[in-house]
Amino acid sequence: MTQPKTDPRVQRTRKLIMDSFMELSSKKDFKDITVKDITAEAMINRATFYYHFEDIYDLLEKVLSEVLLVNLNCDDYQNDELNEEALVSIFLAITNFQKSLSNRCHRGYEDTIARIIRDQLEIIFYKMLLKQHKTEEDRALKITAVILSWGIYGASVEWRRDSKKISPEEFIKLAIPYIIPGIK
Amino acid sequence: MTQPKTDPRVQRTRKLIMDSFMELSSKKDFKDITVKDITAEAMINRATFYYHFEDIYDLLEKVLSEVLLVNLNCDDYQNDELNEEALVSIFLAITNFQKSLSNRCHRGYEDTIARIIRDQLEIIFYKMLLKQHKTEEDRALKITAVILSWGIYGASVEWRRDSKKISPEEFIKLAIPYIIPGIK
DNA sequence: TTGGAAATGTCGTTTATACAACACATTGAG
DNA sequence: CTCAATGTGTTGTATAAACGACATTTCCAA
Numbered sequence A, B: 001m002t003q004p005k006t007d008p009r010v011q012r013t014r015k016l017i018m019d020s021f022m023e024l025s026s027k028k029d030f031k032d033i034t035v036k037d038i039t040a041e042a043m044i045n046r047a048t049f050y051y052h053f054e055d056i057y058d059l060l061e062k063v064l065s066e067v068l069l070v071n072l073n074c075d076d077y078q079n080d081e082l083n084e085e086a087l088v089s090i091f092l093a094i095t096n097f098q099k100s101l102s103n104r105c106h107r108g109y110e111d112t113i114a115r116i117i118r119d120q121l122e123i124i125f126y127k128m129l130l131k132q133h134k135t136e137e138d139r140a141l142k143i144t145a146v147i148l149s150w151g152i153y154g155a156s157v158e159w160r161r162d163s164k165k166i167s168p169e170e171f172i173k174l175a176i177p178y179i180i181p182g183i184k
Numbered sequence C: 001t002t003g004g005a006a007a008t009g010t011c012g013t014t015t016a017t018a019c020a021a022c023a024c025a026t027t028g029a030g
Numbered sequence D: 001c002t003c004a005a006t007g008t009g010t011t012g013t014a015t016a017a018a019c020g021a022c023a024t025t026t027c028c029a030a
Helices: A008-025 A035-042 A046-052 A056-074 A084-102 A110-132 A138-161 A168-179 B008-025 B035-042 B046-052 B056-074 B084-102 B110-132 B138-161 B168-179
Strands: none
Touching: A008 A035, A008 A046, A008 A056, A035 A046, A035 A056, A056 A084, A056 A110, A084 A110, A084 A138, A084 A168, A110 A138, A138 A168, B008 B035, B008 B046, B008 B056, B035 B046, B035 B056, B056 B084, B056 B110, B084 B110, B084 B138, B084 B168, B110 B138, B138 B168
């Protein structure tokens, strides 16, 4: 802990910007949203936007990361080990997240969104692996986290392709025995 | 116009405070709402509250005035003369306003609310009278505005006492011919 | 009744934000 | 093409808001 405690004005302004962005995203396409739109909705100065975010893509990235993280933290399996239950929870969080996104019209930024999701997954997997394998070589754990993040994300893409046929739980459970050793 | 253009930060902060207050009012009784609650909800410092409002009663007053004014401005009869249609609109605005308040649990402040409503009505009636009777004596118009504001407010109280029996439109229309001279 | 926790107001100092003005890129119409 | 309009990003200087400390008041349980 011992965080520097960010200024409440900063927290408030960031929240105003992010909320305004999500509000606008539900109304129009991402490509039609300007910085001016956002700052008008948030009732802040345009210059203030650039004080907090590099540009509108930086904002997109941070908003998506935060939304996804909230989804992931809803179930508190971050303290758990990397078992079947944890993987199922994560997979559900991803599919739910993408479902909520598709309602928000982010067409044309699937690749950006995918990268964000994979980055977040990688962080989470690495943390979990670190808890279970404290003594192992760090590099190996990082590579494993990369593989898992890409693999699980790919599974979510595959699941969406024929989402009518099977629930996400069943879908991911089919593969888990082959992914994680020692699970019956 | 030529207003000094209030600082956007002031507008934003005032809005945050008022919105937070209304949000809290819908959840708990007015007497249980503290300044700290409001500032926490609004994500502002407690000292900032006192920069904008004298105390929580001042806030209540301003919030109610604003909500009522919004109701009154929805129909743009403020340009009209003081005729039957205008009076009906105003009466409906009051009854709607009180209906929305009753959902918000302001028990124990009916007298404060009543005063605020009468004050706002007085302002509006005076403006309308001034438009129609530019040449008349100002003092007479002011007194008339006072009488109308108390009278119309009293009518809304009376209407609420047996609101099942008659619509507010019909209710107020019964008395209008006796109030405004020259209306058939 | 009392003591202490919580709420109310106030004040000086520090900091985030507003504003205005700028240069630059993009776009669309005549 | 040019010109106007619109969006992006960056600077300075002025000011609203945060902080934290303080004195006071309210209130409620021991």
